[in-house]
Amino acid sequence: MPANALIFLGAPGAGKGTQAREVATHFGIPQISTGDILRDAVKKQTPLGMAAKAKMEAGALVPDEVVCGIVEERIGEPDCQKGFILDGFPRTIAQAQFVDRVLQAKGRGRPQVLDIEVDEDLLLKRLTGRRTCSVCGEIYNVHFSPPKVEGICDKDGGKLLYRADDNEATIRQRLEAYHRQTSPLIEYYRAQGVLHEVDGNKDPETIAKGLLEFLSQA
Numbered sequence: 001m002p003a004n005a006l007i008f009l010g011a012p013g014a015g016k017g018t019q020a021r022e023v024a025t026h027f028g029i030p031q032i033s034t035g036d037i038l039r040d041a042v043k044k045q046t047p048l049g050m051a052a053k054a055k056m057e058a059g060a061l062v063p064d065e066v067v068c069g070i071v072e073e074r075i076g077e078p079d080c081q082k083g084f085i086l087d088g089f090p091r092t093i094a095q096a097q098f099v100d101r102v103l104q105a106k107g108r109g110r111p112q113v114l115d116i117e118v119d120e121d122l123l124l125k126r127l128t129g130r131r132t133c134s135v136c137g138e139i140y141n142v143h144f145s146p147p148k149v150e151g152i153c154d155k156d157g158g159k160l161l162y163r164a165d166d167n168e169a170t171i172r173q174r175l176e177a178y179h180r181q182t183s184p185l186i187e188y189y190r191a192q193g194v195l196h197e198v199d200g201n202k203d204p205e206t207i208a209k210g211l212l213e214f215l216s217q218a
């Protein structure tokens, strides 16, 4: 079994969501994606969504207190007792310190951090080619893992959507935010001895196989 809290770290388009889905299904634990929670709030036009929308459209990070509040509430739910995956959180040192405090307060051990590393020139193609099922959330890519029928999910016939922030200008801002605010977390977790680096340039199945092997022994 993996540690109680698994954190997926990596640049936009590194494959955090793709791999987190596999690992969550395999171990039967929830995948908590702050990006998905925020997008859902934007769609439903809740106060949270209204506060986050402009930042997300600009490719900037949503304020720490907003995302920390979301995560604290979510990991307090009963399905997180056995363990959970944080996908896209933390993304700043302040968020990472918050996770440390929450885990400590709950009497849980240190998180295990999976850092997915991908060559920068691949990221843009992955992001502009991404399509996501509006029904089940399955992630496709028109270049690397296309659906059998264009625009339709193989699993349930759901319509495939293109994310508003997957345009080239916003992607550049997201990458900039990653390098400036999130990449320092690699050293932060390395210093704690909880960082595991994953070569994210390989195909998704090979990466998932390696990850599951690693986590099963951990």
Ligand code: AP5
Binding pocket: 010, 011, 012, 013, 014, 015, 016, 017, 018, 019, 034, 035, 036, 038, 055, 056, 057, 059, 060, 061, 062, 063, 064, 067, 087, 088, 089, 090, 091, 095, 126, 127, 129, 130, 131, 139, 140, 141, 142, 144, 145, 174, 200, 201, 202, 203, 204, 207
């Ligand atoms: P979020 O939704 O977290 O976006 P992101 O970090 O930019 O990451 P992505 O979801 O774009 O990429 P991914 O690594 O999950 O890649 P995926 O598996 O989909 O955040 C969006 C916004 O919300 C942020 O900009 C910010 O405003 C806000 N936000 C969220 N969390 C926040 C936080 N903690 N603090 C503050 N603000 C926050 O894969 C990408 C594509 O590549 C897919 O098409 C996939 O099929 C393909 N692919 C995946 N793996 C492979 C592979 N091995 N080979 C080939 N193709 C692959």
Ligand code: ZN
Binding pocket: 133, 134, 135, 136, 137, 138, 153, 154, 155, 156, 157, 158
């Ligand atoms: Zn689907």
